[in-house]
Amino acid sequence: MELTRRRLLRASAVGAGLAALGPVAARSSGSRALAQAVPLAATFDPEPFPLGVASGDPLPEGVLLWTRLAVDPLLPDERPSPALPERVEVDWVVAADPRLRRVVRSGSTVADVALAHSVRVDVTGLEPGTTYWYRFAAQGRVSRVGRTRTAPVGPLERLRFAFVSCQDFEDGFYPAFRHLAREGVAFVVHLGDYIYESDGSGNGRDHPEETAATLATYRARHALYKGDLALRAAHAAFPWIVTWDDHEVDNNYAGLVPQDVDEGRNDDFAQRRADAYRAYFEHLPVRVDGPPTGPDLRIYRELSFGDLLDVAVLDTRQYRTDQPCDDEQLTAACSEVDDPEAEMLGPDQSAWLAASLTGSRTAWRCLANQVMVGQLKVGGVPSPVGGVLESQLVPTSDGSYVNPDQWDGYQVPRAELLGLVAEQGIPDVVVITGDFHVHWVSDLKVDFDDPTDPVVATEFVGTAISSGGDGDEGTSEALRAAAYPTNRHIRYVEAERRGYAVVELDRERWRTIFKVVETVAEPISPLSVLAAFEVDRGRPGARQVAGANGNPIPRAAPS
Ligand code: FE
Numbered sequence: 001m002e003l004t005r006r007r008l009l010r011a012s013a014v015g016a017g018l019a020a021l022g023p024v025a026a027r028s029s030g031s032r033a034l035a036q037a038v039p040l041a042a043t044f045d046p047e048p049f050p051l052g053v054a055s056g057d058p059l060p061e062g063v064l065l066w067t068r069l070a071v072d073p074l075l076p077d078e079r080p081s082p083a084l085p086e087r088v089e090v091d092w093v094v095a096a097d098p099r100l101r102r103v104v105r106s107g108s109t110v111a112d113v114a115l116a117h118s119v120r121v122d123v124t125g126l127e128p129g130t131t132y133w134y135r136f137a138a139q140g141r142v143s144r145v146g147r148t149r150t151a152p153v154g155p156l157e158r159l160r161f162a163f164v165s166c167q168d169f170e171d172g173f174y175p176a177f178r179h180l181a182r183e184g185v186a187f188v189v190h191l192g193d194y195i196y197e198s199d200g201s202g203n204g205r206d207h208p209e210e211t212a213a214t215l216a217t218y219r220a221r222h223a224l225y226k227g228d229l230a231l232r233a234a235h236a237a238f239p240w241i242v243t244w245d246d247h248e249v250d251n252n253y254a255g256l257v258p259q260d261v262d263e264g265r266n267d268d269f270a271q272r273r274a275d276a277y278r279a280y281f282e283h284l285p286v287r288v289d290g291p292p293t294g295p296d297l298r299i300y301r302e303l304s305f306g307d308l309l310d311v312a313v314l315d316t317r318q319y320r321t322d323q324p325c326d327d328e329q330l331t332a333a334c335s336e337v338d339d340p341e342a343e344m345l346g347p348d349q350s351a352w353l354a355a356s357l358t359g360s361r362t363a364w365r366c367l368a369n370q371v372m373v374g375q376l377k378v379g380g381v382p383s384p385v386g387g388v389l390e391s392q393l394v395p396t397s398d399g400s401y402v403n404p405d406q407w408d409g410y411q412v413p414r415a416e417l418l419g420l421v422a423e424q425g426i427p428d429v430v431v432i433t434g435d436f437h438v439h440w441v442s443d444l445k446v447d448f449d450d451p452t453d454p455v456v457a458t459e460f461v462g463t464a465i466s467s468g469g470d471g472d473e474g475t476s477e478a479l480r481a482a483a484y485p486t487n488r489h490i491r492y493v494e495a496e497r498r499g500y501a502v503v504e505l506d507r508e509r510w511r512t513i514f515k516v517v518e519t520v521a522e523p524i525s526p527l528s529v530l531a532a533f534e535v536d537r538g539r540p541g542a543r544q545v546a547g548a549n550g551n552p553i554p555r556a557a558p559s
């Protein structure tokens with residue numbers, strides 16, 4: 001009797017856990033949303049919470065909760081969800097158990113049409129380093145249950161988190177998020193390219209035919225991405241710490257300079273950026289001073305995890321100067337890569353980051369960054385390598401070529417940042433990076449061309465969740481051939497797998513584990529460990545501890 005009851009209890013607890021994490025079938029309402037969703041291969045939670053729930057930016061005593069009420073969210077209506085009232089009352093509850101019996105905080109708020117009926121609740125009064133479950137209710141219905149976790153304080157022995165980037169919906173499914181949702185991590189960092197603004201030309205699933213360029217179309221694009229049930233599951237499983245790269249607005253934009261100046265949709269790029277930033281604010285639980293009322297939104301910020309880790313979340317898009325030598329022929333050397341006036345972070349963010357780094361007292365410092373910091377010089381005339389060096393490369397004074405969109409195009413700001421780390425002796429700095437859709441591991445130095453220059457920090461560039469699809473066979477080999485001879489600080493390159501990275505750190509060691517799926521052509525695909533690297537405290541530079549490595553150059557002893 002007792003056994004049976006216990007088993008039943010256990011079964012129901014498991015069931016509740018699964019409900020919190022697993023997919024919820026879309027309600028068959030015959031709505032226009034469903035008609036829109038089917039050809040785009042999107043599925044949604046039941047209305048009025050079709051986009052699921054999320055939490056973000058955990059503090060020791062609080063966390064941000066997010067949802068958005070919507071009906072037909074894929075339709076780029078000027079007035080979001082015409083079927084919903086302008087203002088909808090929404091109740092929320094935070095509990096200490098997945099069945100929401102031990103409620104610790106609750107309240108109500110209003111979802112306003114002015115913010116596309118998005119809801120953000122800044123919950124306070126929680127316990128540090130503690131797991132909670134939460135749920136919203138409105139119009140007599142409830143959302144799925146989400147799980148979140150506050151940041152720890154004080155002495156902390158170990159921490160486990162994940163980082164991801166680049167989830168082009170039309171390039172593939174998100175089997176990686178399906179696996180990620182089952183990882184035991186305290187939080188997930190998203191390094192940008194959360195949406196892609198481009199029009200439909202998919203190889204698997206499709207974008208709408210129209211490029212996102214207005215508030216209504218950016219909102220619909222965010223809604224489409226939330227139409228992936230694995231993404232919703234990963235949001236519901238952990239708090240996320242998000243930042244943006246370019247595609248949340250426009251490919252390779254720089255500050256207020258769009259990629260293509262002559263496109264009609266960029267006639268007022270400040271307005272376009274304002275719309276994109278506002279839609280981003282409406283769709284992600286990010287602890288910023290918003291909603292934005294114009295083209296500016298400060299998203300760079302710091303989060304701390306006990307005495308173990310400070311995370312400085314960077315924004316390398318909003319304040320940068322235009323990419324160097326954008327429109328020049330590839331014949332003359334591009335002196336602009338050394339332009340002392342160039343800005344990557346802008347003066348305010350640079351000063352903030354310097355203060356953050358010099359003031360940090362945790363064991364480790366992590367920069368959550370977008371474009372690759374480590375130098376990638378390609379010798380000789382560059383040719384696109386399997387589609388991954390397809391951006392226009394610019395020649396430098398020594399006859400090699402660099403990608404001007406990366407920190408390589410901003411060499412003075414890069415030397416300033418790494419020089420600060422070197423001169424101030426700021427220990428145990430690890431950069432995590434997205435954008436590239438390729439795994440890279442690099443030892444960071446002030447002068448990458450000087451073999452005697454000491455390693456001052458370590459960079460892990462993670463692959464994409466889906467962008468680039470499964471990639472072309474031979475790309476890794478071609479990239480290695482292009483990269484290794486002229487970049488001896490690069491420890492690892494792999495370009496043909498998609499997935500996410502898990503970081504495990506303690507007081508002695510930082511370990512990055514690259515986990516990849518077999519294919520993104522299917523929503524479900526097996527996961528495996530591609531490679532793993534360790535960094536010892538007090539000794540910057542990566543050491544490979546698992547996986548194959550095609551680097552022909554033996555690793556020098558760490559300095
Ligand atoms: Fe990307």
Ligand code: CA
Nearest residue numbers: 193245246435
């Ligand atoms: Ca990008």
